[in-house]
Amino acid sequence: MEFRVLGPISAMDDGIEYLPTAPKQRHLLALLLLHANLPVSTEICSQELWENDPPPSALPTLQTYILQIRRSLARSPSVRSLKSARQKLVTGSRSYRIVTEPEALDLTRFNRLLQEGRVAQRNGDDRAVSRTFRAALSLWRGEALADVTPGPHLRERVNSLAETRLGMMEQCFEAELRLGLHHHLLSELGALSARHPLNENLTAQYMLALYRSSRQVEALEAFHRLRRILDEELGIEPCLRVRLLHEAILTGDPRLDTDLVEGLTPGRERTVAVPVSRPSG
Known part of the structure; x- marks a missing residue:
């Protein structure tokens, strides 16, 4: 079963x-x-x-x-x-x-693949990171327990799983950007950055993918959209890393076309915490 x-x-x-x-x-x-x-x-x-x-x-x-x-x-x-x-x-x-067997629960398989992906990250193997994290993400069929109205304990676990899933997506995108797969990521990153408008890391990844796809104007528009939303919602500016990325795109910094973009691409400098919403109905 x-x-x-x-x-x-x-x-x-x-x-x-x-x-x-x-x-x-x-x-x-x-x-x-x-x-x-x-x-x-x-x-x-x-x-x-x-x-x-x-x-x-x-x-x-x-x-x-x-x-x-x-x-x-x-x-x-x-x-x-x-x-x-x-x-x-x-x-x-x-x-x-x-009682469940190790491979009989999708959550157990997801956690195993998460650990395998982290090992690949420590080894600097971006192809293995992409392959493993994509396999883990393919186990999802929507929001966790989408047809169950959670109580206090499930709500905490479901929200934690949603954060883990989103974090895995971001780490997968980082590896795939280093692999030069920016064209393939545009649709996915565009949809996710729109769904999570306060997530600076996703927007920065989208900006880099757009720039590398010769869509500099759209990359700059994504930055201005993020800055406006952060100001309206929280009264803050984008973090330093995202601002540096914006300046690099403005000047056409050649490092943006290579792997050597440390300091210009998003990291975990600041995470804006927002409630994870469940679909209604």
Whole structure:
């Protein structure tokens, strides 16, 4: 059975979904999957499902939800029985734990590829960085748990995953810009910088890709758009690195056409923190 949380929640076996139908049961399964192979206390489960207003029957209701999840899993060919489902979804001491194989959860595969990509970064292997991070990003099918309305614990984890995904994209783009793939990145960077208008790093990457694609005017327009938004929203100027990149584009600095652009291209000098929004509906 394969579980997926990097998009709508899924519990699939042989091409067929075996999710419980009730929203609260899906919600509980999502919480357990984001802590796969780790015990999640009944207190955390209750807080996630009902926040500060649990019903008097919270514990027996949780037990009922767990039973319904097990029944859904038991219908799948790889689980087959309620007895096997109890080994897949384990009751502990005031806790529950879902057991998944290393490659059976997309989040586990994503984290493995993230670590492999970081090793490639330390080794200076941009091709491996691009290949590994692209494989990790391909696991996403939209926002994490897009069809689950999160409570306090899931909300924190989902927001953290969104930040990790965006950071991976930026690092992937950096490697691919060094590989000379600026033409291929224009559409992706344009869309992402528009979706995250306060992200200076994405805009700077887009500016560099535009400049290297002989679109200097559009690169300058991207800078002025960023400066206007930062001023209107936060009352600040773009960070020094982005301003230096802007000046280099204005003067046609030859370093912009090479890998030797240290100090002119975006780094992590400043990160503007903004809430990660979930799609409505």
